[in-house]
Amino acid sequence: MSAGRVIRQLHRWVSMLFVLTVVANFAAMAVGPPPPWITYAPLLPLALLLPSGLYLFVLPYRARGTPEGSA
Ligand code: HEM
Known part of the structure; x- marks a missing residue:
């Protein structure tokens, strides 16, 4: 499995x-x-979601060639 x-x-x-x-809060x-x-309690998972989400965002731009879905 890749990173x-x-x-x-x-x-x-x-x-x-x-x-x-969040549901537990309500x-x-x-x-x-x-x-x-x-x-x-939501702050710990959110703190993990922020860097992993930003990593997922830059992934297509970091890849060689054109980003996924573009011409
Ligand atoms: C905190 C900042 C967050 C950032 C910067 C972020 C960013 C991203 C990015 C860039 C993707 C990949 C989209 C793609 O190219 O397919 C993604 C996927 C996803 N995000 Fe986030 N996200 C964040 C928080 C959250 C939160 C709060 C939730 C839900 C509670 C969430 C749920 C998901 C799910 C379910 C996916 C799809 C994962 C998969 O493909 O299996 N994210 N997010």
Whole structure:
């Protein structure tokens, strides 16, 4: 598996983890003020999504030849 594929899989699964932490925030807020560890839980997956997402963004431009999908 190439590095790009590994990063893409990481980005995909961490994004689902991020969604779960956001859902947990809304669920906790419905019950009462959430504890700080729930409030800040999305920040860790988001911190992984930012660099992996930026890496996925530059991947087609870094590749030799023309970017994917262009003429
Ligand atoms: C934080 C900044 C983020 C950046 C810069 C970013 C950037 C990107 C880029 C460039 C791609 C590849 C698009 C392509 O060429 O096909 C991608 C794919 C994707 N992103 Fe993000 N993203 C970010 C955050 C998120 C978040 C918050 C979610 C969802 C909660 C998310 C979910 C996904 C998914 C599911 C894919 C498709 C992965 C795959 O092909 O398997 N991303 N993202």
